[in-house]
Amino acid sequence: MNNAIAITHDGGIYVLDGDTLEVHHDVPLDGFNRVNPAGDSRHIAVSTEDGFEFLDATSGEMTDIAFPGEAPGHVVIHGGKTVLYTDGSGTTNIFDSSQLENGQPDPEVYTAAAPHHGVSVVLDDGTLVTTLGTKEGRPGAVALDAKRNEIARNENCEGVHGEAVAKGEVLALGCRDGALLFKDNKWVKVPGGAAYAALATQAGSDESTVILSDYKIDPDAEREFPQQFALVDTVAEKITVVPMPNRASYSFRSLGRGAHGEGLILGTDGKLHIVDPDTAQITQSWPIVGPWKEPMKWQEARPSLFARGHNAYITDPATRTVYRVNSETGQILAQATLDDTPNEISGVTAPGH
Secondary structure (H helix, E strand, O other): OOOOEEEEEOOEEEEEOOOOOOEEEEEEOOOOOEEEEOOOOOEEEEEEOOEEEEEEOOOOEEEEEEEEOOOEEEEEEEOOEEEEEEOOOOEEEEEEHHHHHHOOOOOEEEEOOOOOOOOEEEOOOOOEEEEEOOOOOOOEEEEEOOOOOEEEEEOOOOOOEEEEEEOOOEEEEEEOEEEEEEEOOEEEEEEOOOOOEEOOOEEOOOOOOEEEEEOEOOOOOOOOOOOEEEEEEOOOOEEEEEEOHHHOOOOOOOEEEOOOOOEEEEOOOOEEEEEEOOOOEEEEEEEOOOOOOOOOOOOOOOOOEEEEOOEEEEEEOOOOEEEEEEOOOOOEEEEEEOOOOOOOEEEOOOOOO
């Protein structure tokens, strides 16, 4: 099954057929677990209380592949590389995604000067971009060449969080007052338009030079429910802020990109909103689930989106339902009801991706 979808629930992970949404496996796994694409068409990266572990979606079994460590964080897939960042140690593990087929990969390991909630990305030419910070703060990022010599650093991105790569190999990182771009081996700061204009969760596409990002404006909020999003134009080096329709909000599990680079946002109005990144217009709004509100605790279940090709996979915890939607037409192609409440959703990398 090289199109598998993985959905976490209390006590395990469902593995579904990516076409029919039939549940092929229910993999038992205790604790709060997170799922991400691992970089190939067979495996799912699972963040557990022990570190990064890997699920074989074909057999429905957890493998022996593991990268132990406290507080496993971001998993970034780009250019045939899988990059794992462990917050508790500041360790980055880098390996060719294809190595997963042969068991435990032999990674390149890079360790930050101090542990922090960070992220690392490896670009096509071997450049490693990784965040700077400590447990007290995160001021920016540094780029290292293929031999791991420093190319450039920028410490003007307070609260650096989240990443995405746009067409043309431009990397965007979120800051509390805008975005930080790495392009042409240099850093470019893009102002967010206000003293506090925080970007964090982002979604990029090889088909678009524009990054889709969340956009928060209240520095004092315990949990802000944003009613606008940002489009970061990596060519014009400009941020456009777009209001959500009808005062809808969204969560960090709401953003994705379609097959042609269009932005996808699952709103609290229950609709899948389609965004033209070039015109900054919402071109369609497909009703999928009922209205919902983001919970205060980020670990709690809420409707979530995983986008792959023309498919938008959407969960509805209220009804324990998962949908496969054609993001171009809004047609619900398949749906299934699960035995337990779905939480996070992800999937294997599509063949040929």
